Amino acid sequence: MTPQPKPSSGSSPKAGPGEPVDSKDWPSVVDDSATEETPLLRSESSSPAAGSVSSATSEPSQDEDSPDLDTPNQRVSRARGLAIILSVYLLIFLQATNMSGITMAQSTIAADLDSYENAMWFTTAFLVAMSSSTPLVGKLASIFSPRTMVLYSSTLFAAGCFITSQARSFPVFILGRLVTGLGAGGSTALAIVLILELTTKRKRGLFVGLLNAGFTTGVSLGAVLSGALISVTGWRVLFWVQVPPSLIAGLGIHFSIPHTFSSGPGSKDGSLSTKLKRIDYPGALFLTATVVLFLYGLSGTIQVVPLLISLATLIIFVLIEYYVAVDPIIPITVIQNRGAILTCVSQLGFMAARWTVLFYAPITALAVRGFTPATSGSILIPTNLGFGLGGLLVGWLHVRRTGSFWASCITSFILFAASLFALSLASTPDIPISLYIITVFLNGLFAGAALNYTLAHLLHLTLPDTHYIATSLLGTFRGFAGSFGSAIGGGIFSRTLRASLEKGFKSIDGPSGPEDHSELIRKLIGSPALVFNGGLGAKEQTIAVQGYVDGLKVLFQAAVVLSIVVSVVQAATGWKGPGDKAKYRESGSSNALCDQVSEDEE
Incomplete structure (x- = not known):
């Protein structure tokens, strides 16, 4: 027997409407009647509890003329809204630069701390902490005020950067990376919360695109700036310089959000002890x-x-x-929601495929194109530019309503897979570099569009009371993707590269017998820079380049297969949200399904 979900222990009092003002996106001051007990998703939800399946319904799909599309859940003044936008952007930008900058500083840090064999943990520790904290912060934001939570998250991020900058040993450095990751995960989850609450449904997609743009610009510039500064300033400066701006950004959000900003459906007793008991x-x-x-x-x-x-x-x-x-961390309605779980799974595979581009496009530039190590990271600029532009364009032009984006998700996934296949063919020295740049740009464009569409579709598939948790869970699975992609993709790439190199070197062995190339193969696999900067002979260099071409081709084509699989998984999420299914059951019409598909995909 399937266990029945437990109803929430608290009730959600009805909130009064806020004062209308001229600005649609960042309206005036939040209604004075809002309290700690006021539902955070006030205009989207009237269900008695997040855990109730039978009685709760989600918002219906709305057309372009619906007035509710221009009504945010909570209201702040234009000045407060602008301060929140800039502060959130700064936090996300710092998080992304911290994540990508470590790749350029890794060798220097490993040498300073004498931890060559543990260098992979510099990034892994950050990703583990960020991924594990994201769903927890999403839940805590529905218990405590996001106004308070964002201050804790930014302080953790700043503290982690400071600990990292002062580390004199590997364990202290990893402690700093863990604390930084905890703050970064909280900042990401709370950024989505603020978008859901303070923007209109018509502009929600645009602001999600801006959030993705902030992240991708940070990823692009982080590696470039770290590579340019580390030889001048040293690696410690790269971390402690992030402390003041992260604290300023957190304080900016904290003081820009009114005290009346509500914290979600809570118990009747809003005391701290009661909230702590709910965890x-x-x-x-x-x-x-x-x-x-x-x-x-x-x-x-x-x-x-x-x-x-x-x-x-x-x-x-x-x-x-x-x-x-x-009061579960992940509500029963989310665990039982096929669409939500399948969306998270598809995002894991999709972003793992995307990370193969982010990890291996610089290697292509280095080992196949012969770029210098200092300029190899610049190949990420066009793909990250495309990523930010893709999210912005679909948010501005298309995600201007609530409802299903099923067909748009599938289309963007298929286009992304096609760009990966093109990339597998373009990762050779014979293809013009301009064509390669266009290919990686399109890959980023389709990836950015897909992330915006899947988030919008997830909001349609889940109950409004669970949006915080569902979006945080989605962020967690996206966080998995970096480790998942590097582990699986790295294994495929290394095995193919080794096999190609062994075959190539065997073909040039002279009549005196096979030479021992095992040490050279080991070095070439571990250091792609040796292909053009390792003093190889002409024949050896040709074999090394071809080995990397073969490895990249198999890697990207494996990513194509993965992208097609997750496209099928995303398609299985369906196009009907909880409210649509309720309407379908009530109508009893054999044509209701077709009518809904037509309505949602208009």
Whole structure:
């Protein structure tokens, strides 16, 4: 028997409307009647509880003329809105530069801390902390005020940067990276919360595009700036210089959000002790353990034991959410929502395929095109420019309503797969560099569009009361993708590269017998810069280039297959949200399904 979800212990009092002003996107001051007990998603939800399946319905799809599309859930003045936009952008930008800048500083840090064999943890520790904290912050934002949560997140980020900059040993450095990741995960989740609350539904997609643009510009500039500054300033400056702006951004958001900004459906008693009692501590523990063990198992060489343990902790977590938790970390409606879970799974595979481009496009420039190490990272500029532009364009031109974006998701996924296939053919020295740049630009364009569409479609598939948790969970799965893509993709690439190099060197062995090229092969696999800067002979260099061409071709074509698979998974999410299904059951019409598809995809 399927366990029935437990109703929420609290009730949601009805909120009064806010004062209308001239600005549609950042309206005037929030209604004075709002309190800590006022529902955070006030205009989107009238359901009694997030855990109730039978009675709750989601917002219907709205056309371009619906007045509700121009009404935000909560209102702030134009000046406060502008301050929030700039502060959120700064936090996301700093997070992205911190994530990508470490790649350029990794060798210097490893030498300074004498930790060459553990250098992979510089990035992995950050990703593990960020991914594990994102769903928890999404839940906490529905219990405590996002106004307070964002201050904690920005402070954690600043503290982590400071600890990292002062580290004199590997354990202290990793501690700093963990604390930084916790702050970064909280900032990402809260940025989505603020977009959902303070923008109109018509402009929501545009602001999601701006958020993605902030992230991708940070990824692009982080590597470039770190590479340019590290030889001048040293690596420590790259971290402590982020402390003041992250604190300023957090304070800017904190003081720009009014005290009356509500924190979601809470209990009748809004005291701190009551809110602390609502937290699902066992669920939080096992969810965090699942994420940490899963990412640990994918870090470096794939480790089966941590992956199996993570599966066990996941099962325990689900059982806790079903049978024990009064207010689950992930509501039962989200766990039982096929569309939400499949969307998260598809995002894991989709972003893993995307990370193959981010990881290996610079290697293509270095080992196949012969770019210098200092300029190889610049190949990411066109793909990240396309990523930001894709999200902005679909947000500005298309995601201007609520409802299904099923066909748009599938179309963008297929176009993304096609661009990966083109990239597998273009990763050779014979293809003009201009054509390669266009290909990576289009890959980023389709990826940015897909991320905006899937978020909009997820909001359609889930109940409004669970939007915070659903979007945070989506962010967690996207966070998995970096480790997932590097572990699986790296294995495919390395095996293909080794096989190609061994075959190539065997073909040039002289009549005196085969030479031992094992040490050269080991170095070429570990350092692509040696292809053009390692003193290789003409024949050896040709074999090395061809080995990288073969490895990249197989890698990107494997990513094509993965993209097609996740396109099928995304298609299985369906186009009908909870409210649509209720209307379909009530209508009893055999044509209701076709009518809904036509209505949603107009």
